[in-house]
Amino acid sequence: MPKPTASVVNLGCRVNRVESDRISEDLLRIGFELTGEQDADLVVINTCAVTGEAEAKTRKAVRHALGLPRAPRVVATGCAVSLHADALAALSERVSAEPDKTRVAALAARLAGLDPDAAPFGRSGFVSGRSRVGVKVQDGCNNRCTYCIVWKARGPERSVPVDEVVEQVSAVCRAGIPEAVLTGVNLGAYDGEAPGGRRADIAGLIEAILGRTDILQLRLSSVEPMDADASLARLIARSSGRVAPFLHLPVQSGSSSVLRRMGRPYDAAGFERLVARIRGELPQVAVSGDLIVGFPGETDEEFAESLAFVERVGFSRLHVFRYSARPGTPAAEMPDQVDPRVMAERSAAMRALAERCALRDAASRVGTVERAVIEYPGRGTLGSFHRVSVEGAGDAPAGSLLEVAIMGVDGDGTLRGRAVRQLG
Template sequence: MADSLVSVVNLGCRVNRVESDRISAELVSAGFTLVDPDEASLVVINTCAVTGEAEAKTRKAVRHALGRARRPWVIACGCAANLHPDMLETLSDRVVVEPSKVDVVARACSLLGLVNDGDSLDDAVDPHDLARVLGRSRWGVKVQDGCNNRCTYCIVWKARGPERSVPVPAVLDQVRLAERAGVPEVVLTGVNLGAYDGIGAGDAHVEIDELVETILHKTAIPQLRLSSLEPMDVTDRLLDVMAAHPDRIAPFLHLPLQSGCSATLARMGRPYTAEEFHDLCLRARRRIPAIALSCDVIVGFPGETDAEFSESLAFCRKVGFARMHVFRYSPRPGTAAAAMDDQVPPELKEARGRAMRALARELALADARSRVGTVEFGVVEGASQVTLGSYHRLRLRGGADALLATRVPVAIEGVEDSGELWGTVAASEGAEASEVACG
């Protein structure tokens, strides 16, 4: 039926992406057909409010959806919808704000006059059909939501609420669904993943390192990847678990640094110093020699002097990140940082952003070159494209159509100036990919 045509638009972070995938799958299980926004009777927009610019993009996305030829209903969920529902509802009487993402499907059925039979996703959808819907070789599994931190630049703790965790049995159900679908990699995600404190057997509290071990012991998912972890939440216990399972856990950590200057970190309300962050990186590399370290870094935070920026730049060079996500500070109304004195002029933020991004490209290429001549496991995501455990992209010589959506050992043979690696599938899975020393 035409009324069952729906489109899902995602804005924002990795967690939003995983939530949008789940909403898409649940809509399909309820009988909807996913289509392009131009064909949809209803558009679901998972909104973002991390910056003022993100909220502006949310308003633009809603207006754009409303202007489609079929004049669809629009369901807005997510952070911007939770923070400012009136802002979105006043755009049109065809906009409905749904504060609970788990209720999006029920709201969609109600708006379009359809019946939801109430089956759970796991029971209602063939896992292989689900894999085709999501169209990915890796699935994100959301295990945690909310944040108890109060970083001075951030509004997410208000939009997402306090920390809460998915019970261990529910996490295992999601991983097993991916396993049945033949997905080679699962990515554990959360707003504050390292704060995971789920309930396991006998009402025991389970922390993130214990959750990882439980998944490895109770499922056969080929590879597990941790998404973003706050530096203070990466314990020696977690590093030891990663080191003990190099055949199952991707050698990768994304650590939101935000600044390599301790004075700037203090103004940000970040609960660690640059020295403590560096010590964590050293401990991670001692335990997992092949690990790739990734970070977020903000330039132009209020009060950042030339000397502080230089200190942050030098710190990133010292760590030698494999990947860096560079952001120019954008004042977010409602946060402490937006009211701070000494806001950095836009042209200076732009210049610092260019310098930090240039360093990011230099470091990424250096890390890629350090991996030439080694063997690393990777997930085949295209006819000749592989995403390695270290998150580097690699082009397979000769292609590998038969290996699509599988995890294979790859012999890394060379690197382009762009940083893209190239290589071939290793002769056998007995290759000691876990013993590669890089970085």
């Protein structure tokens, strides 16, 4: 009897990506074969609702799946489903809305006539040959940023117990995967149950992972600026390279007045002091960030403040987003919404500056030695998250971890390196 086929479509953030990977693994375990959408009997869509545009993409993705030649069943899950399950289910009798992602595989099994507990094809764990795996340790957010609906879609903050995280990272090690990426909606707010009835913050979790697993490299996906401090940088510095020297700090604006309207609990000067303290403890750190242009009321002067701020901070990479109003948030009702044409101009200017900053950061690494995870023959990603081409890597397969001497940088920001030794 042929296996039923399934395709998992991911929309949205890094946490969604990790959850989609887990859904894929669960579908394999219970007996599905993963395929492209065109050949799928079942399409799972992990939705996003961070902006109104994201919700429109969700509806478009569902309609696209419904129109495929095999007329698949569609299971919608994720943030948009948490907010509007009935509206998505009403698109067709072939659509099922399941807000709980941990129950998607069981629903898929029922739709396909499989036993979700039988695991008839014996597939479990991670796909071998991967270079990194995300490990979700936290969900939900207690912040109330004026542009954001995620706290409603994801609910309050909650954390995975330390022992469960350690076991997940141990599974990554057993699969021969060198890098585990800790992810969460608000990762820095981690507050998990630890052995002995204690609680662990994100630093305590990292220490437990380093002490109880053989993971070669641990990476933090994103930490809110209010949850990052010099002590976290000191912990990374003391890890002997096992924690990647990389911090993604979603600053959102370089103008203090815009930050106040966003409801962010810091100002631009405070963020700059934070970065200075972090670099004082961990000079080789790569600091990346997220930044929104065109927030309601953003003036030319405030945008100029953001440009100057980005230049001073010197981000290793910067994800630039145009503001997109999310119905149901205070920002969507604010006066002085910025003209889309102005937003486009500001986005182009900020992206150009971000590219220059990334090139400067890459060039500053020439003459140093970093760890690199190999993803393709002779190419990989450094601990600082820069791309690197590696000479002398030999037959090192995808998933290898190498020490690499950085020798130069190409015009597109790709570093050139020479393999020093293989780790692990």
